Amino acid sequence: MEYRLLSTEEDLAFTKLVIEYNKLRENKEDEVKLIALENRIKARTSLLLYMIPMYSLYLEEEEAGGFFLDIQKDIDWIISSFRLSGLSYNKYLSQICRYRVTRYTKRNQKNKALDAALSFSDVTVYEKPLSEKCVPYCTEAKDVSEMNLAEVSNHIIHFQSEKLMALTEEEENLSILLRKTRKRRQFLSFLLSLPETETPGFIAGVSRLLRNDISVISRFYTLRHEYLYEANGSTIERLELTAARHWKIMAKLRRAIWFEEDAERKSLLLGKYHRLSDIYRMRRAEIAKAHNGLTQKEISDILGISRSSVSHDINEMRKSLKMISSPI
Numbered sequence: 323m324e325y326r327l328l329s330t331e332e333d334l335a336f337t338k339l340v341i342e343y344n345k346l347r348e349n350k351e352d353e354v355k356l357i358a359l360e361n362r363i364k365a366r367t368s369l370l371l372y373m374i375p376m377y378s379l380y381l382e383e384e385e386a387g388g389f390f391l392d393i394q395k396d397i398d399w400i401i402s403s404f405r406l407s408g409l410s411y412n413k414y415l416s417q418i419c420r421y422r423v424t425r426y427t428k429r430n431q432k433n434k435a436l437d438a439a440l441s442f443s444d445v446t447v448y449e450k451p452l453s454e455k456c457v458p459y460c461t462e463a464k465d466v467s468e469m470n471l472a473e474v475s476n477h478i479i480h481f482q483s484e485k486l487m488a489l490t491e492e493e494e495n496l497s498i499l500l501r502k503t504r505k506r507r508q509f510l511s512f513l514l515s516l517p518e519t520e521t522p523g524f525i526a527g528v529s530r531l532l533r534n535d536i537s538v539i540s541r542f543y544t545l546r547h548e549y550l551y552e553a554n555g556s557t558i559e560r561l562e563l564t565a566a567r568h569w570k571i572m573a574k575l576r577r578a579i580w581f582e583e584d585a586e587r588k589s590l591l592l593g594k595y596h597r598l599s600d601i602y603r604m605r606r607a608e609i610a611k612a613h614n615g616l617t618q619k620e621i622s623d624i625l626g627i628s629r630s631s632v633s634h635d636i637n638e639m640r641k642s643l644k645m646i647s648s649p650i
Contacts, residue, residue: 337411340404347402353592357579367397374419389426395606471545472624478542479506482533489530495646497531506532508635511625514546515615515636565605572598
């Protein structure tokens with residue numbers, strides 16, 4: 323059953339209001355009226371984006387709150403994307419919520435899987451091997467729990483076990499390619515450059531392809547995760563806090579512009595609002611970039627090779643993966 327915060331008449335009237343706002347926005351006309359409409363539309367849209375998932379999609383209050391905070395950054399896009407069609411604005415938001423809630427839920431499940439993978443690696447990596455033959459990455463002087471990311475990476479490049487589980491045809495082709503030390507180094511550079519994608523299944527797959535013990539690969543990803551957090555964790559937190567402050571100031575500016583009667587003062591506030599909007603979009607882009615994998619300079623330091631070699635290795639591995647995955 324579709325949740326309605328608006329009656330049918332109110333929904334139709336508000337739909338016309340949003341269309342009028344988008345026309346003014348595209349034509350860049352009457353900025354005072356534009357700001358007034360923006361305040362009214364954003365306030366009602368925010369309320370609907372919180373209430374619809376709870377009452378139509380039956381999200382728990384805590385999940386609905388998390389979804390509401392997650393979608394706040396896209397409210398401008400949601401409003402500006404609405405066009406005259408068979409859907410009223412309320413139905414349009416309902417469709418947006420159905421699609422976005424599915425994505426939000428899947429992303430949460432993926433994050434839980436990543437946490438599970440890291441917990442799994444913490445348990446398995448530090449277990450002592452039954453014999454030296456079973457896990458040959460251990461040495462008398464140092465075991466895997468004492469190895470840093472560079473040492474674990476070096477071991478993965480140079481060591482292959484004899485035992486290999488059954489692979490698909492594509493996996494077998496890739497595994498054969500990765501038997502060469504140079505190709506393994508290229509593959510490792512490629513893995514280090516990827517965004518945070520590790521799950522238990524992904525770790526197991528990498529272990530099979532590289533013919534390495536799963537506890538070594540788990541250790542590799544645990545250290546990689548720590549490295550990324552140390553490098554970008556504080557940056558992401560700082561950018562998120564800055565973006566949140568900008569969002570609050572923008573909301574206050576919109577309200578101030580609506581109530582300001584002096585034309586000169588209103589023009590100054592409009593200028594501040596537009597400048598802050600540009601900065602806010604930049605911060606969101608920086609946050610997205612900070613979630614990427616290691617930089618080529620960081621990878622070159624870990625693997626002990628030049629930065630140009632890292633760039634070449636990643637490009638070569640992408641070409642190899644494309645050739646193997648493409649149908650003949």
